[in-house]
Amino acid sequence: MRTITSNQRSRSRILYFWLLILLSIFLLAFQGPVWKVPASSAAMKNPVKYAGENTIIAKGLYTKHCKSCHGKSGEGDGTKAEELKTFPGDFTTDEFQDQSDGAIFYKIRAGRDEMPAFDKKISEEDSWLLVHYLRTFQ
Numbered sequence: 691m692r693t694i695t696s697n698q699r700s701r702s703r704i705l706y707f708w709l710l711i712l713l714s715i716f717l718l719a720f721q722g723p724v725w726k727v728p729a730s731s732a733a734m735k736n737p738v739k740y741a742g743e744n745t746i747i748a749k750g751l752y753t754k755h756c757k758s759c760h761g762k763s764g765e766g767d768g769t770k771a772e773e774l775k776t777f778p779g780d781f782t783t784d785e786f787q788d789q790s791d792g793a794i795f796y797k798i799r800a801g802r803d804e805m806p807a808f809d810k811k812i813s814e815e816d817s818w819l820l821v822h823y824l825r826t827f828q
């Protein structure tokens with residue numbers, strides 16, 4: 691009697707394990723992996739003013755470094771987007787715009803997979819300008 695019970699118990703544990711794996715695959719497939727941003731980065735405030743010449747510089751930076759993948763109006767439909775495995779995201783959505791400036795800044799600097807890291811390519815100030823520019827897509 692004892693052995694049957696413990697066998698049954700371990701069988702249901704294995705079943706439970708596989709159910710969890712399946713559920714995780716399901717969630718990843720439909721939502722994409724969540725891009726975690728450290729809380730200290732997310733809380734950062736944009737120190738750069740967005741006015742006058744800065745708006746022109748921001749547009750230039752976006753055109754040079756980002757447009758090929760993210761598209762002219764930020765919808766993720768740039769000329770290079772078709773070659774990507776990952777959808778670059780749609781900057782016009784509430785889901786994107788609801789993020790803090792700090793979170794967007796962090797993602798630009800850190801990059802992930804097909805999204806290049808820009809921490810060595812552009813200055814912090816220019817990255818903050820880009821955060822402002824991405825806000826114009828809402």
Ligand code: HEC
Pocket residue numbers: 725751752755756757758759760770774776777778779780786794797798802803804805806808820
């Ligand atoms: C080679 C193509 C490519 C270029 C160039 C590129 N990106 Fe991306 N970007 C991506 C991809 C792909 C993702 C999605 C990455 C992921 O989810 O793992 C992404 C994601 C992002 C995100 C996060 C989107 C979200 O939903 O939170 C931001 C912000 C971003 N990019 C900004 C920029 C900026 C600003 C530039 C230019 C300085 C740039 N990217 C240049 C491909 C690119």
